[in-house]
Amino acid sequence: MxxxxxxxxxxxxxxxxxxxxxxxxxxxxxxxxxxxxxxxxxxxxxxxxxxxxxxxxxxxxxxxxxxxxxxxxxxxxxxxxxxxxxxxxxxxxxxxxxxxxxxxxxxxxxxxxxxxxxxxxxxxxLPMKPLCRIDCRGLCVQCGTNLNSGSCGCAPAWEDPRLAPLRELRQTHES
Ligand SMILES: [Zn+2]
Ligand SMILES: [Zn+2]
Known part of the structure; x- marks a missing residue:
């Protein structure tokens, strides 16, 4: 108008x-x-x-x-x-x-x-990054299941690269 x-x-x-x-x-x-x-x-x-x-x-x-x-x-x-x-x-x-x-x-x-x-x-x-809720769990990157409404059988595929050195450290320590 x-x-x-x-x-x-x-x-x-x-x-x-x-x-x-x-x-x-x-x-x-x-x-x-x-x-x-x-x-x-x-x-x-x-x-x-x-x-x-x-x-x-x-x-x-x-x-x-x-x-x-x-x-x-x-x-x-x-x-x-x-x-x-x-x-x-x-x-x-x-x-x-x-x-x-x-x-x-x-x-x-x-x-x-x-x-x-x-x-x-x-x-x-508008928010910079629209989220349905603050703790939205998103989609499984492997099968696409909406993780807010259910879980899937996929193994967690993603690993925080920042944690990798820590894991190596632990492995050498264990062996
Ligand atoms: Zn969402
Ligand atoms: Zn999945």
Missing amino acids: LLDLTRYRQPQSSFARTFQPEDVVGEGDAYEIVAPCELAFEVYKDKDRFRLEGRVKSELELLCSRCLEAFRLPVDTAFDLRYLPSSEAASASDHKVPDDDLETSYYREGQIDLNELMREQFYLA
């Missing part, structure tokens, strides 16, 4: 709306949106500058990087974003952007793309 900035004439206004996943989803996203997206924010207007401060809440489905099973990640993230007209983007270097921590974006034709805003927040909320 595009937010029409021309409708915001007051220094401060509120916006709240819930979007269905299919209205927000984008192509090539690394996640699936599996719950309605609750978006709420305040719009602060200063001439042609806008600041959007609020939260977005939803639930994403990701693949576990260890066992490859899908799992759900609840997301509830706060944002505080500054928007300047795109005409200022070109002169951004010599234009004095206020010296604070707000992230600056540019809007075009008096509109801000709220789907883009939400997807950006989801993207920022």
Whole structure:
């Protein structure tokens, strides 16, 4: 959805709306949106500058990087974003952007793309290494059994190379 900035004439206004996943989803996203997206924010207007401060809440489905099973990640993230007209983007270097921590974006034709805003927040909320649970045991490297849901008869094939010298030491000691 595009937010029409021309409708915001007051220094401060509120916006709240819930979007269905299919209205927000984008192509090539690394996640699936599996719950309605609750978006709420305040719009602060200063001439042609806008600041959007609020939260977005939803639930994403990701693949576990260890066992490859899908799992759900609840997301509830706060944002505080500054928007300047795109005409200022070109002169951004010599234009004095206020010296604070707000992230600056540019809007075009008096509109801000709220789907883009939400997807950006989801993207920022993604873990570097998605895990279905912190102690996910992953898949057996030999037979592919999901070790969270069962065990297999394979002998442990993998040995920590750091332990090999220790084992040799023990063998020479025993012989
Ligand atoms: Zn897992
Ligand atoms: Zn196995």
